[in-house]
Amino acid sequence: MKLNWFETLLMNNPVRAFVQRRYEAPRLAKIAYRPFNDATALIIGCGRGVDVHIAFEMYQVQSVTAIDIDPAQVDRARKLLGDQYRDLLTLQVGDASAIPFADESFDLVLDFGVIHHVPDWRQAIREIHRVLSPGGQFVFEDIPGHKLYSWHYRTFTDYPRENRFELSDFRDECEAAGFVIGDHLESFFGFFRGAALKKAEAA
Ligand SMILES: C[S@@+](CC[C@H](N)C(=O)[O-])C[C@H]1O[C@@H](n2cnc3c(N)ncnc32)[C@H](O)[C@@H]1O
Incomplete structure (x- = not known):
């Protein structure tokens, strides 16, 4: 689901970009x-x-190929990126739980803090698995339910209120979809990040 006005401000600013580049992306x-x-x-x-x-x-x-469910976010991305990556970039509106691309189209899927916004997050994981090639990797950073249910998240952000996940649920769902995770997982400040590999043979 789309961000509310508060999270829109929180996400779309140079401080967030700095943190993402300096700390999150290298990790x-x-x-x-x-x-x-x-x-x-x-x-x-x-x-x-x-x-x-x-x-x-x-x-x-x-x-x-970059998708976002919110056309306003896609417009912002178009403005920021201009035409600097030309034919190497496809940017469009799209839903992570109904990914508009064929099976095995990618060898890397990146999730920077998105799946906790998706109502059917299990379906999103299955979709990510579907569009990855065998041996491809899903690399994620996301927010578990116990954090989302805290006062400040409940008060200032919008996300589906039911059926959220803890790290163990997320890992179980990835494994059920056909990913291997192993020890490529870590928690930090109550958030989590990790990597899941699509098995070479179909699950
Ligand atoms: C917390 S923001 C993170 C944005 C960016 N990845 C970052 O790290 O700055 C979550 C983004 O996911 C988008 N989003 C929410 N639900 C989505 C869905 N089902 N499919 C695709 N994008 C979604 C929102 O519109 C928003 O731009």
């Missing part, structure tokens, strides 16, 4: 199964487009 690269160089990447919930810059500049991916 995600470190916890991944392998480097992202030359990956064909899908970014779910790309927001105002900083994720896309990170994918190209820091991760050196080959191409990016």
Whole structure:
């Protein structure tokens, strides 16, 4: 679901971009199964487009397809990114729980804090698994239910109130979808991040 006005301000500003580049992106690269160089990447919930810059500049991916459910966020990303990545970037409105691309289209899916906004988050994980090639990786950073149910999240942000997940639920769902996670998981300040590998043979 779309961000409310408060989270829109919280996410779309230079401080958030700094934190994402300086701390979050390097940690995600470190916890991944392998480097992202030359990956064909899908970014779910790309927001105002900083994720896309990170994918190209820091991760050196080959191409990016970026979706966000909110047309206003996609417009912001278009403004930020201009035409600098030309044919290497596809940017469009899209839902992580109904990803508008064919099976096995990507070898990397990036989630910078998006799945806790998706009502059917289990379906989003299945969709991510579907669009990844065998051996592809899903690299994520997200917010567990116990944090979302805290006073400040309940008061200032909008997200589906039912059926949220803890890290163990998220891991179980990834494994049920056909991913391997192993020890590529960590918690930090009550959030979590990790990487899941699509098994080479179909699950
Ligand atoms: C917390 S923001 C994170 C934005 C960006 N990834 C970042 O880290 O700055 C979550 C983003 O996910 C988008 N979003 C929410 N539900 C979505 C869905 N079902 N599919 C795709 N994008 C979604 C929102 O519009 C918003 O831009």
